[in-house]
Amino acid sequence: MSEHFVVPEELGGARADAGLAKLMDISRSAAALLIAEGNVTGSAGTVGKSAKLVAGSVLEVTVPERRDPLEVVEEVVEGLNILLDDDDFVVIDKPVGVAAHPSPGWVGPTVVGGLAGAGYRISTSGAPERAGIVHRLDVGTSGVMIVAKSEHAYTVLKRAFKERTVDKVYHAVVQGLPDPLAGTIDAPIGRHPGHDWRFAVIEDGRPSVTHYEVLEAYGKATLVEIHLETGRTHQIRVHFSALRHPCAGDLTYGADPRLAANLGLTRQWLHARRLGFNHPRTGEWVEVTSEYPADLRYALELLESGNA
Secondary structure, three states: OEEEEEOOHHHOOOEHHHHHHHHHOOOHHHHHHHHHOOOEEEOOEEOOOOOEOOOOOEEEEEOOOOOOOOOOOOOOOOOOEEEEEOOOEEEEEEOOOOEOOOOOOOOOOEHHHHHHHOOOOOOOOOOHHHOOEOOOOOOOOEEEEEEEOOHHHHHHHHHHHHOOOOEEEEEEEEEOOOOOOEEEEEOOEEEEOOEEEEEEEOOOOEOOEEEEEEEEEOOOEEEEEEEEOOOOOOHHHHHHHHOOOOEOOOHHHOOOHHHHHHOOOOOOOEEEEEEEEEOOOOOOEEEEEOOOOHHHHHHHHHHHHOOO
16 A cells, blocks of 8 residues: 655654654654665655655655564474474474564564464463463573463463472573572562663562572583573573673673674573473373574584683
């Protein structure tokens, strides 16, 4: 769909993104996106977001159809492997770069869409875009994740995560050497006061508890095993950053970019290694382990060889 707008006198000289936002009654970021995608043209051709509007000139705007950001797209997701398939649940190996479920602002693959694309019928409990999802892993974190297939499993597993009866074990490579070599980080986490997209240890945050122990020290970095008592967004990343031992490769939370480059890391070295839980129907203890993916193995091999 295309629309035409005549630039009024009062918007003459305004930046294109700011002026278009007023002409179309949309947010400035939405206007900037239309311009960045090449959907806005004037007499001189495609308009740049910082171009100055000329009073009386005509803008032609092509408004593309956009899919619902919460729509589940069925697709084959490379690297999304099945670790355990049960009548009540499926345990997957989530690759990096895959979100748990659709959300505004995310246009990449999802666990929900990948399972649908692989022919799995999962629980319909919860919001449609996150059906079957009883816990989440960050897009940049790989590893073991469980999804409910039956309504009964959804209810039981949701309660288990809420009541903290699930054993969530992560492995991380953090910079430096934590002192002590084993301990507990008990520090509340909330949204960073200066950055909406980050989290931080803050006084009025939500209670957050992380237990850790060193598995191997390599000098520049250390492999640690982590047991999560709570499950806050970015909890491990925030807690170790607060200790001044950020996850290697985690530039968002203060990691050294030179070490990240030396290790070939384009994301944080953080992996959901093991998940233990009571079977939602039989009550028997189930434990599933995920092996390190190629990028994390490569970084670890460099540390082990002393070539980082």
